[in-house]
Amino acid sequence: MEKLTRIKPLIMLIFIGGLVATVLMFSIVPTGFIPEEDQGYFFIIGNSPSNSSLNYTRKQVEDINQILKDVPEMESYLGIAGNSFEGNSYNKYLFFGRLKPWEERPNSNQSVFALLRKLNADLKAKMTGSRAVAVNAPAVDGLSATGGLEFQLQNRGGLPMDTMITVAQKYMEALNQRKELQNIFTQFTFDTDQQEISLDRDKINALNIDVGEVLQTLQTYIGSNYINDFVFSNRQYRVYAQVAPEHRANPSDISRFYVKSRNGSLIQLSNVVAIQEINYPPTLTHYNVYPSIKIQAAPASGYSSGQAIKAMEAVAKETLPNGFGYEWTGSALEELSAENSTILIFALGFVLVFLVLAAQYESYIDPTIIMLTVPLSTLGALFAIWFRANLLQVGGFWPIISNDIFAQVGLLMLIGMASKNAILIVETANQFRDLGMNVTKAAVEAAKSRFRPIMMTSLSGIVGYIPLMTAAGAGALSRWSIGTVSFGGYLIATILSLAIAPILYIVIKTFEDKILS
Known part of the structure; x- marks a missing residue:
């Protein structure tokens, strides 16, 4: 000393x-x-192609069932077609996987993190008909539905939806080039084939038809319309008016429907409406007023959530044009606030x-x-x-x-x-x-x-x-x-x-x- x-x-x-x-x-x-933990369970989030049917999505669920049954660490699992954390849709599916207790998984390669890495590799190689990602449970219940980062891309300039979709796709492509990130995906469906019905208002006025009557007829025939209630055997039932499914299965069936004019004559609906095929997202989402697309990602091996957030913000600064912004939600928002x-x-x-x-x-x-x-x-x-x-x-x-x-x-x-x-x-x-x-x-x-x-x-x-x-x-x-x-x-x-x-x-x-x- x-x-x-x-x-x-x-x-x-x-x-x-x-x-x-x-x-x-x-x-x-x-x-x-x-930090995310091994909580003994995880999720698989999947999207089938936008124009696929519910039966096709069920087939994808069956394919993942075959993958999960060969995983020795699994205790039980449940796959649901047509559901997701972002709402119900025919092309979405969701899995809940429960692992065996920790004492039955003593080795590090039996942890949920090792399982997710292996499972995502298998899903990428074997699930060629849809996109599926295995994600961990959230670190704190209630902050978000899954683990990882949640990024809300916002259309703040009121630009067309096609422009927003293009920007989101380019942003995700740029994210895939960053070594700090992995498992980049979105549950937003960018487009699907739809039928758009437009009214010929000039012809409707010329034929003396009320516009509201045309809309009410379309709702009743193609959708349904509540009429009243009735009581039978001490139980109350509702009455709906609706065309039978076989008579409204094709767009051409609209020519078989009629609407009443103000003078009482019946006019074919096909004379006053036009059907056009369009390609548009089936569901539009908003975050803090603005139209938004939620993009999710996870830190890659060897990187923390803070480094992943900085990487996503750097890519946003480089790629997002004027009129677009972003906000964080979930655990990423809390991390930035703290x-x-x-x-x-x-x-x-x-x-x-x-x-x-x-x-x-x-x-x-x-x-x-x-x-x-x-x-x-x-x-x-x-x-x-x-x-x-x-x-x-x-x-x-x-x-x-x-x-x-x-x-x-x-x-x-x-x-x-x-x-x-x-x-x-x-x-x-x-x-x-x-x-x-x-x-x-x-x-x-x-x-x-x-x-x-x-x-x-x-x-x-x-x-x-x-x-x-x-x-x-x-x-x-x-x-x-x-x-x-x-x-x-x-x-x-x-x-x-x-x-x-x-x-x-x-x-x-x-x-x-x-x-x-």
Whole structure:
């Protein structure tokens, strides 16, 4: 310890370098919100071609049933044709898959993340008649229907639907080129063959027909029309007027329908209406008033949700023309809303501990010495995240560790754990000074005398975080985050506090004695 006191300028340079490195690490470490977990179930979302029938979609469901029955980790599954999280449609289908309990899936390659990777590869290779994507359950129920990111492309300029569809397709093509993203898809059906009925209003007026009568007739014949209720056997029934299905199966059947004019004569509907074939989306969606198309994606292996969000925003900036914008929804929206509060929360925790220490010591000098060691623990925590994400998890199927909400809880914990070591050194050094030692001698003797208590408590805490770092089963990713941050931060704080805290005590106390006094 005496040798370190002879190179105080070098130690202070290392300390300042550590502060700068801490700030830089915040920009380097990948960010996230709430890590996705292996919750024991997943979904498969599928779209058949736009003009396919419900029977065709049922055939696609049967094909996926054949794929899932060969998966040993599956406990049960259910496929529904004609349904999706975005509404019902003849060309959509949805699967709910339940995995076996975690104790029956002890290996990492039996986790939901490994299963989703394999299953998506099988779906891409074998499902040539439709597009199907297997997705994880949402990290938080209620934020979104599935895991991943939800991007709402908005038509804010009132441009034609064809233009919006073209923009969405080009945007998705550009997203597929980004290495940060995978499983890019949309549940929006871009087009389908439809029959559009238009009224010849000039001919309707010439034949003395009421326009409302024409519309009412079309609704009754092609759709249905409520008439009244009646009671039979003490039960109430509704009566609807509707043409039998076999008489309205083809567009040409409209020539067999008649509408009554104002003078009571019957006019063929085909004389006053025209049928035109069009190609248009069957369902239009809006988000915050504007017409929108929801595009979903997931972070690729080795990337966090924060990196995936930045990639999608960068592509949007490059590809979206004037008149189009976007908004985030689901967990991505919550992540962006919370990212600016991280530094504020950490700063408030830092200030709170500082004020408590200032009240205890009745001085601002000792708390300043103690709190200056805290950023070094943050450096260790951020380095631990970076090391595990970029070196230990490369090429794996697990979501990478990131600076998510659980890691931030660990950073707040480190404020107290890191300051504890400095408190022991500062308090003991003050006691030695009261016995007549000078500043340097007091700091050196305090570090020596407190070395064993600091190492005992620190090592017991560090070892206690290892089960969190190696957790498995339900909630494993959340425990990885908080365990990695606490382990790395506490380890670096213990090593550096023994070396830097005495030097900071010497420098700041000397400054206080010579300048402030």
